[in-house]
Amino acid sequence: MSDRPLLELRDLSKRYGRYQAVAPAGLEIGANDFFAILGPSGCGKTTLLRMIGGFVEPSGGTILIDGQDVTHLPPEKRPTGMVFQNYGLFPHMTVRQNIAYGLKLRRRPRREIETEVERMMDLVHLTALADRPAPALSGGQRQRVALARALVLKPKVLLLDEPLAALDLKLRKAMHQELRSLHQAIGGTFILVSHDQAEVMTLANRVAVMNHGRIIQEGPPREIYSRPADAFVSGFVGEANMIPTERRSGRVEIGPGASLPSPGADGPVTVMIRPEHLRLGAVQPPLRLEARVLDAIFLGAHAHVICAAANGRPLTIQIGGEAIDTLPAIGEGVTIGLTPETVLVLEGHS
């Protein structure tokens, strides 16, 4: 196989009148990627996905799939399949008929249709419901029909537009597992649009984070979490303590007596520290901050202790394991420990 990406976007953009919904975007997505586009409501992620699927005409740029320019092809002429948020099942059809529909439209031989539909129903665990009419299905079951209906056509690229948004949390988690195994079982490129960072972290091997129509950062989820490009990304992906401070003569002060080397020009910077990287009462970590406990919140597997420390800003510290049993009291004075390697210095104030 060549190293050429399966899907390539070159300066793809969309304007609605004077409003730039998607600024010129470039992306390369591999043949077996589970790629996620993550961003807040209105950031342009659905518009980007719909341009790839052929449902929105781009204002500029090019879409290449497997080296073929598909920018101006209608959806049915593209090697893409789309699963919409509201599923879009045909209500007068059964599960089996819904899944078979696309193959019938393509005038595939009856035998082939039967075999493929059975295989698909088996893959998404719908065989027992084959003859149920679509309206008599639960949300999770409808979602699986919508997936099967798109996948049976063997698209090179499967586009998923917030496909789990309508499901409750428990079902959504179960569907995450199903989507993962489905992707592992059949391969191909999946592109998921979501505003749920936990969902994206669970599913995707690559993520593009969007804000105001722009792709701010792209990379593996772990990299985006640990090396966010800016304050927006760090706040959107996971929880983050943001401490506005300054760089002076190559050093950044986090709090009284706690500073670390940081190359760069003098001026305003924001220090980002994840709650799980802060320690309570730790003796070993080289950097220490004196603080006072504002609140302690028990969250099940872990707890959050909120303290007033650096620059009077509240800091959240994540506590796990046995330490949960001995949370500090509100008002108590504590020492917070941290290591310089877990501190990220971002330019400017957010």
Ligand SMILES: Nc1ncnc2c1ncn2[C@@H]1O[C@H](COP(=O)(O)OP(=O)(O)OP(=O)(O)O)[C@@H](O)[C@H]1O
């Ligand atoms: N047909 C349209 N005409 C004008 N503006 C539009 C049109 N479709 C989308 N927009 C605008 O473009 C922007 C991006 O919309 P888009 O649906 O891509 O956002 P999104 O990130 O998917 O948000 P959400 O998660 O809420 O669906 C929004 O401000 C939206 O109002």
